[in-house]
Amino acid sequence: MNSDVQRLLVTGGAGFIGSALVQMLLGQPRVQVLNLDKVTYAANPEALERFATEPNYRFVQGDICDRPLVDKLLAEFKPQGIIHLAAESHVDRSIDDAAGFLQTNIMGTHVLLDAALGYWRGLQGAEREAFRFLHVSTDEVYGSLGPEGLFREDSPYLPNSPYSASKASSDLLVRAWHQTYELPTVVCHASNNYGPCQFPEKLIPLMIIKAQAAQELPVYGKGDNVRDWMHVSDHVRGLLAALERGRVGQTYNLGGGVELTNLELVRRICRLLDQELAGSRRQPHEELITFVSDRPGHDQRYALDIAKAQTELGWAPQVEFGQGLADTVRWYLGNQAWWERILKERYNGVRLGLA
Ligand SMILES: NC(=O)c1ccc[n+]([C@@H]2O[C@H](COP(=O)([O-])OP(=O)(O)OC[C@H]3O[C@@H](n4cnc5c(N)ncnc54)[C@H](O)[C@@H]3O)[C@@H](O)[C@H]2O)c1
Numbered sequence: 001m002n003s004d005v006q007r008l009l010v011t012g013g014a015g016f017i018g019s020a021l022v023q024m025l026l027g028q029p030r031v032q033v034l035n036l037d038k039v040t041y042a043a044n045p046e047a048l049e050r051f052a053t054e055p056n057y058r059f060v061q062g063d064i065c066d067r068p069l070v071d072k073l074l075a076e077f078k079p080q081g082i083i084h085l086a087a088e089s090h091v092d093r094s095i096d097d098a099a100g101f102l103q104t105n106i107m108g109t110h111v112l113l114d115a116a117l118g119y120w121r122g123l124q125g126a127e128r129e130a131f132r133f134l135h136v137s138t139d140e141v142y143g144s145l146g147p148e149g150l151f152r153e154d155s156p157y158l159p160n161s162p163y164s165a166s167k168a169s170s171d172l173l174v175r176a177w178h179q180t181y182e183l184p185t186v187v188c189h190a191s192n193n194y195g196p197c198q199f200p201e202k203l204i205p206l207m208i209i210k211a212q213a214a215q216e217l218p219v220y221g222k223g224d225n226v227r228d229w230m231h232v233s234d235h236v237r238g239l240l241a242a243l244e245r246g247r248v249g250q251t252y253n254l255g256g257g258v259e260l261t262n263l264e265l266v267r268r269i270c271r272l273l274d275q276e277l278a279g280s281r282r283q284p285h286e287e288l289i290t291f292v293s294d295r296p297g298h299d300q301r302y303a304l305d306i307a308k309a310q311t312e313l314g315w316a317p318q319v320e321f322g323q324g325l326a327d328t329v330r331w332y333l334g335n336q337a338w339w340e341r342i343l344k345e346r347y348n349g350v351r352l353g354l355a
Contacts, residue, residue: 020195065107289328
């Protein structure tokens, strides 16, 4: 982090990736973080409790769609940068009801962009020069790949789910606010993240939690959809590199370079659980795999060309996937109280997104 970037407004800092980002930022004493998060079902209250005692941290529970609140926070906190992660993030939920996705992901991004523009225009000299609006997006905006090829930053936008369409819309707004008003923006497109504290509706935690309880492991379709997996800590380091070294108006792909079919991924989780839970009542865990009806509009394959981020940001993923996945499995086995509370209060593991 260079000396000009000290006060950072993070939106969605109570979520899976946002809380990992805030954790890393709070380790840098020269950085002050203001976390604006609505605390939806997806938020991690334990992370908020953990951060609360940090001297360089402030939390505001609020909605990014609330323009007066965003204006007030910008005027009071005077950030040198905004890292925008707040979003509705689960594809299956977007299939069931897209309204909240359009509201937060599109309208909320519009509110932030417009408020940031007014704030940035009021800055002078070096502060105005250094200000960045970093927008956190997804590889899903590019649509679906066949067996070959990689998405590049100049690949066409062809989103297929309500979630990816809402993220694509927000990316285009960010582009427009840069092109039209010269707001200094940078956009990152990340592949599928994994790691500790991911909400249990997502594939990896859901499979670990169901498998350790000897419940059926629902794999969509034939399980042959391919995803590129990146550890959340690699994503966070990539975002900070983009904030510091990203060229204004540019987009950067951040991916782990680990392509797996969903079936292969679930099998790997099962094999890790076979080792971790040796002697448990249900072995091998692979026998729990059950094929269920596919996600409507299920993208076949995502894979990212990360050469631009490697060259321009000096960033590359570091966490070896086998190690990262094993650590993640152990984290869920060792933090049962964390996810049991969620299963009891907010999500009971049922199938979502059948349209
Ligand atoms: N998880 C992934 O694999 C992945 C991959 C690529 C990009 N992304 C993007 O990264 C960002 C973070 O993803 P995540 O997995 O941490 O999501 P998450 O669902 O775990 O967390 C989202 C956070 O945003 C907050 N939020 C939601 N609506 C809000 C609103 N209106 N105002 C303020 N806060 C609000 C929630 O309370 C929550 O804390 C999202 O923009 C997502 O599109 C995620």
